[in-house]
Amino acid sequence: MGIVLLFFLFIFSLLPSQYSAQLYNITPSKPLALGQTLVSPGRIYELGFFSLSNSTNRYLGLWHNNIYPRKFVWLANREKPLSSADTSANLRISSNGNLELVDGKQNSVWSTIEVSSSNSTSAVAVLLDTGNFVVKDDMGADEFIWQSFDYPCDTMLPRQRLGFDSKSGKRYVLTNWKSDNDPSMGIFSSGLSAETPSQVFVWINNGSTPHYRSGPWDKSKFIGVVDKDSQWQYLSGYTLEDDVKQGTKYLSYYNLVDNITGYTEMSSDGSVRLMYSENGKNWSAVLKISNNACDIYGTCGPFGVCKASESPICKCLKGFVPKLHDEWNKGNWTGGCVRQTKLFCERQTNISVSTTGKQDDGFLKMARSKVPDHHVYISSLGDADTFEDCKMVCLKNCSCLAYAYVNTIGCLRWFNYLIDIQVFPSEGEDLYIRLAQSELVEAKPIKLIASLTAIGFMSLLAAIVFGLYRLRANQKGKKMKWSREGLLEYIGKHDSSELKIYDFDSILIATDSFNIKNKLGQGGFGPVYKGMLPEGKEIAVKRLSSSSGQGVEEFKNEMLLISELQHKNLVRIMGCCVKEDEKLLIYEFMPNKSLDTFLFDPTKRAVLDWATRFNIVQGVARGLLYLHHDSYLKIIHRDLKVSNILLDEKMNPKISDFGLARIVEGTQILENTQRVVGTRGYISPEYAMGGIFSEKSDVYSFGVLVLEIVSSKKTASFYLYDQQLGFLAYAWKLWKEDRGLELVDEILGDSYSSSEVMKCVHIGLLCVQDNATDRPTMTDIALMLSSEIDGPQPKEPLFTIPNSVSYPKPQYENIDSSKNEASITVIEGR
Structure with a gap:
């Protein structure tokens, strides 16, 4: 009988957790035995005994419930496993209040030995929904006596x-x-x-x-x-x-x-x-x-630099040569490099600081670098408040071998040696390496060569000016023509190998010769048609209006830019097509078209329940966060609006229309343009009035978008005549009077989360503040949307002149405007 009982206990221990007895706490009178699991209140995590495949050992561990393959995120006895033949092991709270894992012979295998509770009878062990396994006092104390997060x-x-x-x-x-x-x-x-x-x-x-x-x-x-x-x-x-x-x-x-x-x-x-x-x-x-090999610390040794895309991956920094040539040539680079030309400041025996002169040392810029190890940080703003300060502090100290000024950190310097440097394909920081002046400049050319060079340069400059003049004249007289070969060459130069070139005839067949029945919408770029490829895949075809010279640069920009971006909240481009005057972009098909077709339609907007709207807000925020911070290209969209948010079959949002987007450098904050582009109502004040755009310009547009999603009101056409209020002023008034919930679309009734609505209104008003520096970043916004963290109180937006009121207007150019406002609005900046 005993053998049969042991057999069934053994079989029971091998059953998956869904067949095990589940506990919600462990107390001195209720230990956790083999065949039982401890679950968190929300059933997110589970703790119990397990064995790994092909192993006779048993462990007590913690894993995510119902997510496979199972990942064991914490183990108690990783160094002292139990035998799988031991069927009497259990986890208990001992007499001194410690958690203790004992085997079948009651020998302690693992314990929280540092814990001592004066009232062990009130100790209880629970598993939290965070995955933290804790021991606490069940008499009401909030603090944990012990927690797995510390181990x-x-x-x-x-x-x-x-x-x-x-x-x-x-x-x-x-x-x-x-x-x-x-x-x-x-x-x-x-x-x-x-x-x-x-x-x-x-x-x-x-x-x-x-x-x-x-x-x-x-x-x-x-x-x-x-x-x-x-x-x-x-x-x-x-x-x-x-x-x-x-x-x-x-x-x-x-x-x-x-x-x-x-x-x-x-x-x-x-x-x-x-x-x-x-x-x-x-x-x-x-x-x-x-x-990759370049990620391994010190792969190229001191004063070596690693670049994974090249072969060999290691090179010496400019001005340095391999320390051990034979080993270096064999591919053993860990010995590193040594300086080839002694620094000028090192040759000065009487002074420690170099003097200003033609032989002074200088710095060589290395872009897109992973900065070396062993940095020295200057925290005093008085010493290195700017890039130039950082440079001078380093230049005045002969022992300073390199420096970097990182906007979000400040001044970093390096002494003794430089190790673990890597050059990235994109991103990275600018690192400045100290070199002797002779390593930085080439020998001066003789005067004759200099004169000829100057003459040649002036001739070339004149030719360029003349060529630009003729090109501009030609563009005014006729439309730019592209050939298929020219397109292939252009794409090849910009390394967009994944972009497919479609045959124009195949697109004609797919769209039934651009049949009006297949037309999905009309925008500033041109009409968009639905199509069906021979293999049965649905596509959306954006067609640049052949009767207009507008949009060629936007076409090239969008064609190459979107092909480099991969994110679930950005529309995916499949390819392009050019034939004579025809310029087409082929996208994945979005069955629910754009957000404005639902949001501003009295009969369709009921489809957008609050959960869907909040999901759209979160998705757009994630897409913008990717563009601003996470993409290896830093992108400012410049035309974020409701009609440029497409919806897939599950109503998930995808940001589209990158024809006006701009790539900016990683350290770039503001940029000035003489040509202000975007859509009226979504353009930030500093951009509309002064041509200054930045990431905060997109943040402003996002704020308008969020308030429109909450209310189903269109900023460009909303106006309360009795109160002389435009859309943003109206939203602010409701918020200031603690009536923010009145902004909610009435079609939702009471079926919405008031806390989520107020969070969205709060975020929207933070985003549309007049001063760009007052607006949050997309990182801040993503954090506010996904947590209980509140942002600061918004300031009243003063730049809220409604479109319905008569006022001096700038010169707008609406190209092919449509009812869904999918247009390119151009303001010629001052």
């Missing part, structure tokens, strides 16, 4: 901390598994460095040897982490808390998107991955660092 294994969950407390000596680091089937500690660990600003390191051999580093923290991200294809920044919001007085540094993150669950994992090979699951589906990787 990470190889996984970091949202709201869990990585870092250290220098006063107590506690460190919170990740340590990898030895292998996929052995969770005991491997050779890699990961944590925060103590310097300012901090970096994330992956170390080997108990932290003695660096394996990877992230680059310094710039208040929103680590500047050495560049991955153009990842979505990690808009999925997760990272924060780094540095309390100098307390001696603590903590890195944590949280999911910016409600339906996203994620974790950060250190793999057995030392790489770090950010994984996510959307709506409980299987895990996907959105970021992997330390995944």
